[in-house]
Amino acid sequence: MSTAVYLHGRGLVCGIGADLNQAVSAIRERRIEATPIRLPDDSTRPYFQIPNPTAANWRCRIEQTIDQAIHEAGVAHLIDSPLIIASSCLNIGEIIETGEFPAGYISFAEHIQSHLGWRGTVQLIPVACTAAMQAILLAKNIIEHGMYNDVVILGIELANNVTTGGFASMQLLSHSHSQPLGAQRDGMVLGEAVGAIHLSTKPTRWQIIGAANIVSGADPTGAAPAAVHEVVQRALRHSSLSAKQIDLIKLQATGSPQGDINELDGLAQTFSPMPPLTTFKHLVGHTLGASGMVELILLTACLEQAVAPYYDYDCDEGLPHRLHHEPPKANHILSIILGFGGEHAAIVVKDCHEAANDV
Numbered sequence: 001m002s003t004a005v006y007l008h009g010r011g012l013v014c015g016i017g018a019d020l021n022q023a024v025s026a027i028r029e030r031r032i033e034a035t036p037i038r039l040p041d042d043s044t045r046p047y048f049q050i051p052n053p054t055a056a057n058w059r060c061r062i063e064q065t066i067d068q069a070i071h072e073a074g075v076a077h078l079i080d081s082p083l084i085i086a087s088s089c090l091n092i093g094e095i096i097e098t099g100e101f102p103a104g105y106i107s108f109a110e111h112i113q114s115h116l117g118w119r120g121t122v123q124l125i126p127v128a129c130t131a132a133m134q135a136i137l138l139a140k141n142i143i144e145h146g147m148y149n150d151v152v153i154l155g156i157e158l159a160n161n162v163t164t165g166g167f168a169s170m171q172l173l174s175h176s177h178s179q180p181l182g183a184q185r186d187g188m189v190l191g192e193a194v195g196a197i198h199l200s201t202k203p204t205r206w207q208i209i210g211a212a213n214i215v216s217g218a219d220p221t222g223a224a225p226a227a228v229h230e231v232v233q234r235a236l237r238h239s240s241l242s243a244k245q246i247d248l249i250k251l252q253a254t255g256s257p258q259g260d261i262n263e264l265d266g267l268a269q270t271f272s273p274m275p276p277l278t279t280f281k282h283l284v285g286h287t288l289g290a291s292g293m294v295e296l297i298l299l300t301a302c303l304e305q306a307v308a309p310y311y312d313y314d315c316d317e318g319l320p321h322r323l324h325h326e327p328p329k330a331n332h333i334l335s336i337i338l339g340f341g342g343e344h345a346a347i348v349v350k351d352c353h354e355a356a357n358d359v
Contacts, residue, residue: 002144002145003143003145004201004203004207005139005143005199005200005201005207005208006199006201006202006203006204006208007197007198007199007204007205007206007207007296007349008150008197008199008200008202008204009072009073009074009075009197009198010073010195010196010197010198010297010300010301011069011070011072011073011195011197011297012069012072012193012194012195012196012294012297012298013050013068013193014048014050014191014192014193014194014195014284014285014287015034015047015049015192015193015284015285016048016283016284018050018051018068019068020072020297023284023298023301024302024305024307027307027309027310028305028307030310034046034048034177034189037049039161039164039165039168040161040165043168045164045173045175045190046174046175046176046177046178046189047164047191047192047285048189048190048191048192048284049159049191049192050065050158050192050193050194052064057097058091058093058094058097058098058158059094062091062156062158062194065158066112066115066116066154066156066194066196068194069154069194069195069196070116070154070196072196073152073196073197074198075152075196076116078120078150078152078198079116079118079119080119080120081120081151081152082120082121082123082139082142082151082152083113083116083118083120083121083122083123083152083153083154084122084123084124084125084139084152085109085112085122085123085124085125085135085153085154086125086131086134086135086153086154086155086156086289086290086293087108087124087125087126087131087155087156087289087290088126088129088163088288088289088290089157089158089160089163090105090108090126091108091111092160092162092163093159093160096160096161105124105126108124108126109122109123109124112156125289126289127289127339127341127343128289128339128340128341128343129288129289129291129292129338129339129340130213130289130292130337130338130339130343131155131288131289131290131292132153132291132292132293132294132337133211133213133293133346133347134213134292135153135155135293136153136197136199136208136292136296136347137212137345137347139153140199140208140211143201149201149202150198150200150201151198151200152196152197152198152199153196153197153199153293154194154195154196155193155196155287155289155291155292155293156194156289157191157192157193157194157287157288157290158194159190159192163288164190167188172187172188172256173187173188173189173190174186174188174189175187177189177282178255178281178282178286179255179313180251180253180254180255180260180279180282180311180323181251181255181277181279181315181316181319181321181322181323182255182314183313183315183317184313185255185256185257185260185316186255186257187255187256187257188254188255188256188281189255189285190286190288191284191285191286191287192287193284193287193291193294194290195294197293197296197297203352204352205300205351205353206300206349206350206351206352207350208347209238209241209348209350210235210236210238210239210240210241210346210347211235211238211345211346211347212232212238212346213231213343213345213346214227214230214231214344214345215341215344216344217342218342219262219342220341220342221340222256222259222262222339222340223252223259223262223263223338224262224266224342224344225269226266226269227266227342227344228263228265228267228336228338228344229266229267229269229270230344231336231345231346232267232270232334232336235334235346235347236270236334239332239348241332243271245332246275246332246348247275247276247328247329247330247332247333248275248278248324248330248332248334249267249274249276249277249333249334249335249336250278250279250296250299250335250336251263251277251336252279252336252337253277253279253281254286255281255282259338260316263336263338264319264320268320268321274320274321275334276328276330278308278323279323280294280295280299280309282309282311282313283309291337292335292345292347295335295337296335296347296349300349302327303327303330303333303351306327307327308324308325308326308327308328310325311323311325330351331350332348332349332350332351333348333350333351334346334347335347335348335349
């Protein structure tokens with residue numbers, strides 16, 4: 001029997017809050033608004049950017065935000081444990097700012113290791129949107145196989161012109177407002193975030209009971225219905241759960257006109273009836289490689305405080321399913337992240353507090 005894995009400390013710095021409590025309060029009080037970011041062609045797009053007027057440069061800014069997340073998560077004492085860093089953009093912002101190209105991408109992890117004085121093994125997962133989800137899966141395997149009792153994960157994405165300009169040039173960014181499953185959805189809105197979580201063998205409210213990751217070549221730009229179905233099936237098997245035991249699904253749902261349809265089509269192959277659906281992309285932005293962790297942090301914190309994501313736009317009546325407006329009670333939660341390169345990842349989380357109340 002494998003060792004159980006639990007979610008311990010959480011830390012989050014993002015475009016809607018300098019810490020997790022600020023972010024949840026912003027959702028509860030419905031005071032969220034993206035700000036414009038200027039692209040290389042001098043046009044603008046909405047963006048959820050972390051305010052940080054005191055940082056002298058990109059390197060200082062990344063160090064400050066990492067320190068904030070590490071402090072809030074309470075993991076500074078775990079410097080002999082493994083550290084997994086998940087990021088899509090790495091330090092491209094610093095490269096643009098300084099014009100200096102490092103010898104290899106591993107320099108990003110080396111910089112963070114040196115800054116934190118981390119003595120444990122440091123691993124870097126530099127892939128697209130599922131990076132943090134893959135980090136959670138790796139950390140879960142490390143703990144389940146008895147290699148370590150504690151693993152720390154950092155998810156890091158800060159703004160840079162290359163990434164934002166690239167998404168804009170592919171016409172994937174909304175000009176106005178992210179609207180997952182919305183009637184007027186026209187693309188995603190990006191966001192910055194640095195998150196930290198601590199996974200451990202010590203029991204807490206939230207247990208990671210299943211995880212899966214697959215890559216499909218059916219549609220290398222995003223979600224493929226068959227691949228969504230397959231990754232969900234694998235995550236359920238890993239969790240020893242049936243589809244009927246899932247009480248809530250946290251969608252990828254970026255607001256892509258076709259991507260939202262493909263995701264729902266894939267889920268419909270597994271779930272009937274469909275559990276309540278929720279998403280965070282319209283509130284915090286798509287934080288790319290950090291998104292799997294950022295949205296897990298927000299989801300668990302919102303459930304603890306009975307705060308539900310709000311949707312200030314009209315839903316698409318042509319879609320077979322709608323987003324849930326009330327904070328549901330959920331024993332078992334499925335969280336999905338999809339990305340470029342045909343990446344599909346899913347984790348299943350158990351709320352041990354709710355499960356105990358139902359006994």
